[in-house]
Amino acid sequence: MTKEFLCNDRESLYLKVTKRCALQLTRGVEKQGRASMVVPGGTTPAPVFEKLSHMSLLWHNILVAPSDERWIETTHEQSNQWLIQQKLLVNNAREARLMPLKNEAKTPAEGEAQSELSISELPQPFDVTLLGMGKDGHFASLFPGAQQIGEAMDPAQTKKCIGINAQGCPVAGEYTQRMSLTLPALLHSQLIILLITGKEKLEVLRGAGGEKDVLKQPISALLNQRQTPVEVYWAE
Numbered sequence: 001m002t003k004e005f006l007c008n009d010r011e012s013l014y015l016k017v018t019k020r021c022a023l024q025l026t027r028g029v030e031k032q033g034r035a036s037m038v039v040p041g042g043t044t045p046a047p048v049f050e051k052l053s054h055m056s057l058l059w060h061n062i063l064v065a066p067s068d069e070r071w072i073e074t075t076h077e078q079s080n081q082w083l084i085q086q087k088l089l090v091n092n093a094r095e096a097r098l099m100p101l102k103n104e105a106k107t108p109a110e111g112e113a114q115s116e117l118s119i120s121e122l123p124q125p126f127d128v129t130l131l132g133m134g135k136d137g138h139f140a141s142l143f144p145g146a147q148q149i150g151e152a153m154d155p156a157q158t159k160k161c162i163g164i165n166a167q168g169c170p171v172a173g174e175y176t177q178r179m180s181l182t183l184p185a186l187l188h189s190q191l192i193i194l195l196i197t198g199k200e201k202l203e204v205l206r207g208a209g210g211e212k213d214v215l216k217q218p219i220s221a222l223l224n225q226r227q228t229p230v231e232v233y234w235a236e
């Protein structure tokens with residue numbers, strides 16, 4: 001159930017994704033009085049966060065959570081919570097409520113229960129889950145080769161949050177100790193929007209459709225499932 005929207009340029013890409021997220025959130029608040037949005041970190045989403053922050057939505061009825069988090073201080077500029085607070089929860093969107101993944105636990109594994117409590121505050125299924133994708137086919141912090149990738153991608157997994165040790169995963173960069181929503185948790189969404197840019201990521205995406213080994217190519221699990229609508233938005 002994947003639809004692709006190939007945009008002519010990044011500005012129209014960001015606008016399209018912003019409007020799609022705003023529509024989902026508005027529908028959610030209209031239907032149940034509250035709405036929830038899960039958002040990624042990384043370098044791609046900031047222009048969408050910025051546009052979304054200016055939208056006139058009922059933000060005081062909207063709850064936001066990261067799809068994943070680096071296990072570092074939330075005041076660190078590489079923290080996803082920091083990115084969300086600086087770029088999304090400002091302007092009109094400052095009234096939205098952030099449910100963090102990061103907590104005081106020393107390690108993500110020790111922090112799982114508290115992260116789970118935080119996420120459970122969001123109306124579920126999530127009204128909209130915005131995700132990015134790495135060139136290795138990861139999304140959230142579900143990195144191929146990560147120690148817990150099997151547990152995190154298991155359709156029978158009942159945990160919503162899982163500590164991820166991404167040591168040895170080149171795309172994870174410096175911050176390898178992560179908390180991530182699991183595949184089942186992310187699929188428990190009304191809509192998943194995958195926001196990617198550049199030719200290389202589009203090639204990875206196109207190649208993943210035929211990949212049966214989700215541990216090797218996690219994004220293939222999103223593309224080959226029929227539970228949750230997935231909309232892919234791309235520009236060069």
Ligand SMILES: O=C(O)[C@H](O)[C@@H](O)[C@H](O)[C@H](O)COP(=O)(O)O
Nearest residue numbers: 040041042043044132133139140
């Ligand atoms: O914590 C993170 O980094 C994100 O949640 C991650 O899943 C991101 O979406 C991809 O790594 C793509 O990152 P870019 O947008 O920087 O390419």
